[in-house]
Amino acid sequence: MTLSLKYTACRAFLVVAAAFLAVPAFADRHIKVLSTDTSGFPTVLLKVAVSNGGRGAPVDLSDEHILVYEDGFRVNYVSVKPAEAEDAARFVLAIDSSRSIKAPDLERIKRAARGLIDASAPSDSFAVVRFNDEVRIACPLTTARERLVRCVEGIRAHGSRTMLYTSVYDSIDLLGAAGAGPKAVIVFTDGKDEGSSLKSGDVVSLAKEYSVPVYVVAVKPGRESRRLERLARLTGGSYIRCCDDDDISALYEALKSGGTSRYDVRYRSMASADGVARPIEVRLRYDSLRDRDSLDIVYPRGAVVPGLANVSQLLLVALILIIAVLLAGCVILLLRKGTIAIRRAATEPAGFAPASRTPYVVGDFEEALRRDEDARRHRDRLITPQDPEYIYAKAWLVQKDGPEAGKKFPMYWEEITIGRDEENAIVIRDYAISLKHARIREMKGAYYLFDLASDNGTYLNGRKLLRPRPLYDWDEIRMGRTLFIFRGSKIS
Secondary structure, three states, X not given: OOHHHHHHHHHHHHHHHHHHHHHHHHOOOOEEEEEEEOOOOOEEEEEEEEEOOOOOOOOOOOHHHEEEEEOOEEOOOEEEEXXXXXXXXXXXXXXXXXXXXXXXXXXXXXXXXXXXXXXXXXXXXXXXXXXXXXXXXXXXXXOOHHHXXXXXXXXXXXXXXXXXXXHHHHHHHHHHOOOOOOEEEEEEEOOOXXXXXOOHHHHHHHHHHHOOOEEEEEOOOOOOHHHHHHHHHHOOOOEEEOOOHHHHHHHHHHHHXXXXXXXXXXXXXXXXXXXXXXXXXXXXXXXXXXXXXXXXXXXXXXXXXXXXXXXXXXXXXXXXXXXXXXXXXXXXXXXXXXXXXXHHHHHOOOOOOOOOOOOOOOOOHHHHHHHHHHHHXXXXXXXXXXXXXXXXXXXXXXXXXXXXXXXXXEOOOOEEEEEOOOOOOEEOOOOOXXXXXXXXXXXXXXXXXXXXXXXXXXXXXXXXXOOOEXXXXXXXXXXXXXXXXXXXXXXX
C-alpha cells in the first residue's frame, strides 16, 4: 500500500469515527412537557409530546407508559389520554432555486409543493422561502392558497451557490414566534450547501429550542444524503426522496403530527397549595423508549381541594349524630335506673336495709393482675410502642449526605420503600444501595424501619439493623454512602 493510499484510508477512518462519536451529542428527546395547568388543583394537567425519534408513526401510549414523580415520590393516580385537536398548523416551504437544480427537477419540486398546499386543511398556513446565493421570503405566512401557488410557480433557478443551512435557520426562526400548534420546515433541495455562514449544528440547536422539526425532500439523492438524513433525524423530522402523490400524503400526515404524539397527562397532587415550586418529573417507558423530562410547578396558594368542604360538613354531621346517640343512651339509662329504684321502693318493706357487702379477694389475684399487665405492656411495646415520644402526627426524611444531599422526603403514605429501583417511593442513585433496600412503615402513629435483606445492610444510629425498630426524632439512618435524618412532628 502506497503512502497516499494509507493517508486516504486513515482520513476516511477518522471521518467515520468522528461522525459515530458525534451522534450521542444530539440524542433525540422522546418526551417533553409542553405546558402545565393547575387551575383544577389538586388535579394537575400536563401537556406532553412523545416522539419515536423520527422512526415510524407516533407512539400510542396508555396509563402504564408514563410515570409522574412529585417531590421524588411516584404519583399513584395518573391518567394518560390523547390530546384533543391542536390549533392550526404552520409550515415553511424552503425551495432550492440554485442552478444545480435542473428544470425537470424544479418542476417536480413545484408539483410536490402544490400537492402539500392542496392536501392541507383550510386553517393551515404556509410561507414560501427560496434560496440560492441569497435567502428571500417569497411569500409570508398566509392561508391564501392562490397566492401561495403563484409564489411557488414564480420561482426560477438562478445563482451559483446554495445557502442551504442559512435558509433552514431563517425558516425555523420565522416559525419560532408563530404560536401554538404543529410547526415544521420542509426543504426541497439537492442537498449541497455552499456559501452558508452557519453549520448544521446551529440549525439543530435552533430547531430544538423552538421545537420545529425539519423535513428534507431530496431531489437528487447523492453524497449529501447522509448529512440531510442526520439533519432531519436530529430535529425530529424525516428524510424522503422526491416524490409521488403517496409520498406527499404521508408527508402531510407526518407534518400534522409534528413527528410527535401529544397527550393529556392528569395526576392528583398530594402536595399543599402553598405557592412553593415543586419538582415534577415525567418518565417514559414504552418498549425500547426510555426518557424523562423535569420541571418545577408552583401550585396556586390557598387553592381549596374540591370536596374538602363537603367532607368537613359530613364529619360535623357525623359528630353531632354520635353525640346525640350518646346523650339518648345516657337518658335511657337514667330513666331505667329511676324506674328500678321506684319499683324496689314499692316492693321492699319499711325499715329494710341491705346487708353490707365485703370485698371478695382471692389470694394472689392482685399480683397475677400486675404480672399480666406488665406482660401486656411488654408485648405491646414490641409491636407498637405506646411511649408518647415515638408517636408523630407527620414525619419525613432529610438526606444529610449522598447524591442528593439536603433533599426532603415527606412520608405521605402508610408504607414507603427505599432503593435504587424506579419502583421505590424514594429512589436513591447510590450503587452501594440495593434495588429494594429498606422500608419505613407507619403503625398507630409510630414509624418502623425494616431492612429488606439488603446486601450492605441498614444502620440505625451507627448500629446494624437486625430487626424492625421504631424511629425517634433525629435518628440517623445510613444506607450505603447515603445518610438520612428521620424527623417527626407532634403537630399535624
